[in-house]
Amino acid sequence: MSRVVFDRVTKHFGEVVAVDDLSLEIYDKEFLVLLGPSGCGKSTALRIVAGLEDPTRGTVIIGDRVVNNIEAKNRDIAMVFQDYALYPHMSVYDNMAFSMRMRHIHRQERHRRVLEAAQTLGMTDLLRRKPAQLSGGQRQRVALGRAIVRQPSVFLMDEPLSNLDAKLRVQTRRELIKLHRRLQTTFIYVTHDQVEAMTMGERIAILLDGALQQVDRPQDVYDRPASVFVASFIGSPAMNFFQAELASQGDGLVARSAGVEFPLSPAQGRALAKLPTRNVTIGVRPEHMLLGEASAKTDHCVLAVVVDTVESLGAEQQVTFSNADSTIQARLDPSPALHEGEQVLLMFACDHLHFFDPETGLRIEDK
Amino acid sequence: MTTTSEALTTKAATAERAARYRPWGRHALSYLGLILAATVVLLPIYMTVVNALLAKESIVSYPPKLFPFECSWDICSTAGPQWGNFSKALDQVPLVRYMWNSAIMTGVIVIGQLVTASLAAYAFAFLRFPGRGLLFLIFLSTLMVPIEVSIIPNFQTIQRLGWQDTYQALTVPFLATAFGTFLLRQHFMTIPKELRDAAAIDGYGHLRFLFFVVLPLSRPVLASLAVFAFLSAWNQYLWPLLVTNDDNMRTVQIGLAALRGREIDSFNVVMAGTLIAAMPMFAMLILFQGQLVRGLTAGAVKR
Amino acid sequence: MPRLPVAGLLARGLTQLKNLGFGLLFLWPSILLFSAFVFYPLIKSVYLGFYESDPLGNQGDFVGFDQYRSVWGGSDFRHSLWITFQFTVYTVVPGIVLGLGLAMLANQKLPAISIFRTIFASTVATSVAVASMMWLTLLNPTTGLVTWLLDQAGQPRLNLLNDPDWALPAVSLTTIWLNLGLATIVFLAGLQSIPERLYESARIDGASRLGTFLHVTLPMLSPTLLFVTVIGMILAFESFGQIHILTRGGPLDATNVIVYSIYQEAFQSFNYGVAAVQAVGLFILVLGLTALQLRFLERRVFYQ
Numbered sequence: 001m002s003r004v005v006f007d008r009v010t011k012h013f014g015e016v017v018a019v020d021d022l023s024l025e026i027y028d029k030e031f032l033v034l035l036g037p038s039g040c041g042k043s044t045a046l047r048i049v050a051g052l053e054d055p056t057r058g059t060v061i062i063g064d065r066v067v068n069n070i071e072a073k074n075r076d077i078a079m080v081f082q083d084y085a086l087y088p089h090m091s092v093y094d095n096m097a098f099s100m101r102m103r104h105i106h107r108q109e110r111h112r113r114v115l116e117a118a119q120t121l122g123m124t125d126l127l128r129r130k131p132a133q134l135s136g137g138q139r140q141r142v143a144l145g146r147a148i149v150r151q152p153s154v155f156l157m158d159e160p161l162s163n164l165d166a167k168l169r170v171q172t173r174r175e176l177i178k179l180h181r182r183l184q185t186t187f188i189y190v191t192h193d194q195v196e197a198m199t200m201g202e203r204i205a206i207l208l209d210g211a212l213q214q215v216d217r218p219q220d221v222y223d224r225p226a227s228v229f230v231a232s233f234i235g236s237p238a239m240n241f242f243q244a245e246l247a248s249q250g251d252g253l254v255a256r257s258a259g260v261e262f263p264l265s266p267a268q269g270r271a272l273a274k275l276p277t278r279n280v281t282i283g284v285r286p287e288h289m290l291l292g293e294a295s296a297k298t299d300h301c302v303l304a305v306v307v308d309t310v311e312s313l314g315a316e317q318q319v320t321f322s323n324a325d326s327t328i329q330a331r332l333d334p335s336p337a338l339h340e341g342e343q344v345l346l347m348f349a350c351d352h353l354h355f356f357d358p359e360t361g362l363r364i365e366d367k
Numbered sequence: 368m369t370t371t372s373e374a375l376t377t378k379a380a381t382a383e384r385a386a387r388y389r390p391w392g393r394h395a396l397s398y399l400g401l402i403l404a405a406t407v408v409l410l411p412i413y414m415t416v417v418n419a420l421l422a423k424e425s426i427v428s429y430p431p432k433l434f435p436f437e438c439s440w441d442i443c444s445t446a447g448p449q450w451g452n453f454s455k456a457l458d459q460v461p462l463v464r465y466m467w468n469s470a471i472m473t474g475v476i477v478i479g480q481l482v483t484a485s486l487a488a489y490a491f492a493f494l495r496f497p498g499r500g501l502l503f504l505i506f507l508s509t510l511m512v513p514i515e516v517s518i519i520p521n522f523q524t525i526q527r528l529g530w531q532d533t534y535q536a537l538t539v540p541f542l543a544t545a546f547g548t549f550l551l552r553q554h555f556m557t558i559p560k561e562l563r564d565a566a567a568i569d570g571y572g573h574l575r576f577l578f579f580v581v582l583p584l585s586r587p588v589l590a591s592l593a594v595f596a597f598l599s600a601w602n603q604y605l606w607p608l609l610v611t612n613d614d615n616m617r618t619v620q621i622g623l624a625a626l627r628g629r630e631i632d633s634f635n636v637v638m639a640g641t642l643i644a645a646m647p648m649f650a651m652l653i654l655f656q657g658q659l660v661r662g663l664t665a666g667a668v669k670r
Numbered sequence: 671m672p673r674l675p676v677a678g679l680l681a682r683g684l685t686q687l688k689n690l691g692f693g694l695l696f697l698w699p700s701i702l703l704f705s706a707f708v709f710y711p712l713i714k715s716v717y718l719g720f721y722e723s724d725p726l727g728n729q730g731d732f733v734g735f736d737q738y739r740s741v742w743g744g745s746d747f748r749h750s751l752w753i754t755f756q757f758t759v760y761t762v763v764p765g766i767v768l769g770l771g772l773a774m775l776a777n778q779k780l781p782a783i784s785i786f787r788t789i790f791a792s793t794v795a796t797s798v799a800v801a802s803m804m805w806l807t808l809l810n811p812t813t814g815l816v817t818w819l820l821d822q823a824g825q826p827r828l829n830l831l832n833d834p835d836w837a838l839p840a841v842s843l844t845t846i847w848l849n850l851g852l853a854t855i856v857f858l859a860g861l862q863s864i865p866e867r868l869y870e871s872a873r874i875d876g877a878s879r880l881g882t883f884l885h886v887t888l889p890m891l892s893p894t895l896l897f898v899t900v901i902g903m904i905l906a907f908e909s910f911g912q913i914h915i916l917t918r919g920g921p922l923d924a925t926n927v928i929v930y931s932i933y934q935e936a937f938q939s940f941n942y943g944v945a946a947v948q949a950v951g952l953f954i955l956v957l958g959l960t961a962l963q964l965r966f967l968e969r970r971v972f973y974q
Contacts, residue, residue: 099875604911
């Protein structure tokens with residue numbers, strides 16, 4: 001069993017709180033991504049699991065043991081660092097065999113495991129080389145190989161792809177997913193790149209300022225972000241936000257922001273009525289916007305906007321609009337091609353509205 | 368909640384308590400080692416201080432006294448600390464004159480080396496001329512020539528020039544430095560070419576570029592070189608021994624060594640004199656430790 | 671149009687000439703000083719070796735290579751070499767071990783560690799004369815602390831500096847202490863240039879403290895170790911001050927290293943010819959040893 005549990009883990013560095021009361025369970029054999037901006041504590045959390053940092057408070061569990069007092073080498077984990085941390089004076093073979101040598105594993109067994117890992121990663125011809133003679137991608141594979149031969153219960157990875165060029169990154173992403181499937185072991189993967197998180201993770205745990213914002217499957221994080229922060233972090237370009245005020249209209253409620261009226265469904269109305277104030281933050285993703293006609297359907301919201309900039313990407317155009325007091329981003333079909341200064345109508349379905357409490361930033365459930 | 372979780376909770380509590388005590392044990396041992404090592408390293412200095420403060424009777428005692436203060440134990444002095452030894456040292460030995468000579472010699476050498484090294488390094492770093500590489504290697508080769516080989520002919524040169532017992536003899540042979548040239552050249556080469564081009568467009572000639580752009584950008588390296596040159600110059604022994612005979616021209620190193628023959632029975636005064644002579648260098652260390660480290664490690668460590 | 675290429679060549683030639691001019695302008699002080707005080711003496715020393723000197727120090731008869739042969743083959747020179755070799759081993763090896771040890775102690779992340787770093791580096795601020803005088807106190811036969819310690823350890827009250835068996839170790843001890851600060855500084859800089867990640871990786875890989883030292887620290891320190899060994903050897907071969915102050919080459923030539931022997935021959939016996947031959951011999955030796963060290967040891971040194 002190789003699940004990992006953070007039980008109210010907190011880590012202080014002097015005055016700075018790097019990890020804030022983190023409670024998170026990572027299931028056996030899961031590929032979990034720790035996602036967040038720089039300085040959010042994700043690397044620190046990973047290092048706490050590894051045993052490179054001691055938590056100020058809280059417990060860490062790997063499998064069924066509390067590992068707080070167990071040395072890094074005895075936690076049955078392997079770690080891949082962002083800059084690979086290969087021993088520069090040893091060959092690839094020796095780098096991979098090092099941990100086994102330290103554990104006095106027999107030479108034949110060491111040899112077997114190194115060859116096996118090298119074959120899995122397709123680098124059997126690199127074994128005699130030194131790290132200085134390898135490219136970035138090759139060094140990264142050596143770092144992976146070093147982790148694989150340890151046959152750990154948990155793989156820890158700290159932004160392993162950030163030092164690779166874009167194309168290599170995409171390729172390696174897919175290889176890592178295949179590797180995970182093959183090894184059937186728990187992977188904890190730290191990154192600040194939401195594309196990596198979305199494509200690789202079985203679940204994503206999002207951290208901000210050391211605190212857990214949300215942990216869910218990628219699609220759920222996308223469809224139902226738990227806070228304004230999560231909503232703006234996932235998805236590119238980022239979600240559009242409007243500050244709106246609730247008003248009664250007929251039987252139900254309506255939310256009004258400068259220049260636009262958001263008709264609310266009865267269910268939405270009921271959920272929003274519980275708010276202490278009449279203010280609400282509404283979010284809409286750029287990909288959910290359409291060019292509208294004046295004769296819009298009633299369950300769609302319509303905005304009058306002016307085109308600011310158009311970035312044409314071939315398959316779509318990313319357009320920035322301005323209206324009264326806000327900037328709105330949309331991803332639209334490439335035709336009709338828009339031009340700066342054009343006045344158009346923008347439309348989006350009310351299903352695609354996200355509601356957040358303007359004070360706390362937290363999601364308001366509307367189901 | 369299952370029983371496993373309860374068991375885990377108690378384990379967690381013990382783990383937390385243990386984690387709080389663990390650092391203390393580790394640190395105590397480290398500090399013990401550090402204090403022990405520091406004591407051994409400082410022992411000679413400490414004993415010199417002790418002896419400098421002892422009265423004449425105490426310095427011939429055995430076992431040697433360890434504390435210059437009065438107390439009932441054997442290792443304590445019989446009189447209190449004799450601060451007067453320091454002024455006695457200054458009276459009986461022209462220490463101030465010696466230190467002055469050393470200061471002048473060192474000052475001239477340091478400035479001289481800074482100047483020659485800056486000029487030479489500039490030429491090697493920024494000027495392209497035929498034979499540059501070879502000339503640089505020749506410069507570096509001077510580092511391989513030990514002083515023994517040069518000392519006899521240099522002494523004869525000084526004799527022929529009539530420079531015995533002069534400041535020229537103490538300083539001129541050391542005004543050029545291959546190490547300093549190397550150090551500065553390495554640094555000058557990191558100055559971006561764009562700066563040179565911009566300066567050329569602005570109409571700066573070589574000297575102005577050196578003086579107004581290159582040198583200000585090289586302050587840390589210059590400081591390191593200065594400290595390093597200071598240490599080597601102040602520390603010189605064999606050469607000043609050879610070229611000075613007049614007591615007035617002796618540097619502090621030679622003057623100090625000469626004490627050995629002079630005041631054998633006033634050993635405590637000799638120790639006081641030693642401490643006074645050691646002061647400037649220790650002041651340098653405390654004030655300029657950073658520059659010193661940088662200068663000394665220039666060749667040893669990749670930065 | 672043949673005019674343009676010629677103009678180009680002329681312009682380039684002119685720049686080269688201009689650069690050469692400036693080059694010489696900036697280099698002439700160093701060139702002059704090196705020629706006068708390094709290269710000329712080197713040649714002159716070799717030249718001096720070809721001539722005997724009369725008792726007043728004047729240049730005597732030309733004897734060609736005979737003097738070289740007699741001095742280099744003589745027992746005095748061999749004895750000096752032996753003493754110098756011993757001295758080098760006694761000072762360089764403990765110097766490295768102790769310097770590395772102190773540097774490792776000082777490399778810990780503890781509060782107030784910088785005080786200890788300064789203390790360990792402090793001997794770099796003691797000049798040869800100061801250090802020798804300090805150790806005179808410790809080695810004093812009647813009241814020295816070292817004498818007393820040895821007494822407690824079973825050795826009767828020794829006059830260390832006057833005992834042919836103990837003089838060289840005593841001078842070596844002084845020299846080790848003298849160079850300790852420098853060694854510590856250099857090793858500490860070397861240790862600090864080792865990336866922390868490698869230690870973390872080794873920690874996870876299960877390396878013990880010894881394993882980490884052998885497989886991470888030492889290999890990464892190899893350039894520094896080479897530097898300290900070569901410089902240490904060169905310094906040992908040039909050590910003069912402490913011998914002059916502590917033992918004057920005695921007792922019974924027990925501490926008569928080559929430098930001191932040269933000094934005695936040249937400036938006390940005025941035997942310039944013999945001294946010059948010894949000096950040239952030393953030069954060749956140092957050059958050879960350094961080249962050997964660089965050749966053999968550099969292969970084992972790992973550069974990043």
